[in-house]
Amino acid sequence: MTRAETQHRSAAFANMIQTRTFLLSFLFFVFSFAVGFAQTTSPVTNCTLKSNTTCEECLKIVSCLWCISSQKCIDYPVKSILPSHSVCPLSDARWGMCWMNFQTLIITISVIAGVIVIAIFVCCFCCCKCENIGSRRNDERTERQAHLRKFRQEERKAEMKKRHDEMRLKYGLTKDNPYSRFENS
Template sequence: MEGKWTELPGTVALLLLISPGIAWASYTSAPAPPAAIACSFYSGRSCEECLKNVSCFWCITNNTCLDYPVRNIFPPSSLCAMSAARWGACWINFEALIITISVIVGLLILSITVCCCYCCYCRKRSNSLMRMEAEEENLIRERERRKQEALQRKNERTVKHNEIRKKYGLLQDMDHPYSRYENE
């Protein structure tokens, strides 16, 4: 029996899981009929009496209460047309019940998918923003480091040039600004 459950499409399986809940919600405070009473016993009575037993379904066209064909998932049209069949609740036909549950399940799946995609998009965007901020900080640090290195190299070059000028007598004494005019 478990193999049959795994072979069912998701919507139908959900329908089979949700439908007893709908039947239970429409269940009145009257005690359930004994299991020994067949569904045909309720034929010609009312839909409510028939649907108290969840293994039965009601056919409006001929006011009969029939055993639900568990092996077929959906009642065949030879028993009762889907638009005339009632199962779980008398106020909604089986066809509308299937369509409603399918639409609800489809909307749930769609909304969950959209939420997941939106969350992934937001996470990706925040991660990329954080990554961009980190890269920007790294670029600023790298720029400052390069400026410091360039300034250090410039100072080293100036010292070397001054040593060469001093060696060849080209470096004037910086202590006395007018020494240049005295030698002329």
């Protein structure tokens, strides 16, 4: 492997590492932003005061959950990530948006997260695969060049041997018998 090929591979590897670092930094930033955004809430108020009003009034407070079946505004059960069925069925629960039930929201977020994770894996796989394809091409090109150099070297050797044989013939130094020069003396 030549120095240029080694440098090219090193540069490609460094580029791949930079891309992966950028993606991880970006994902960390987005996650941090989402957590920070979720923690910024309006002044603390009691969600039960908003019961028997509208969904929009209840959901103005980020920590509240609206239950359509009971028309109640309740504090979101933070300890149990998802509200239990006894509090409010998922299909009747509204959080964040009145037009989407909690069950649909969970499914949508899960699908989007899954697509993002799959896309990241595909990108990483393609980066590695494309790098390997490029190195295979470089290896094939290097092999062809080495074969061509060897072929040219053999041609030069044959030409030099032919010239040496002509000189030996011209000066009577044939290779048939190595002692023939000493016998003629």
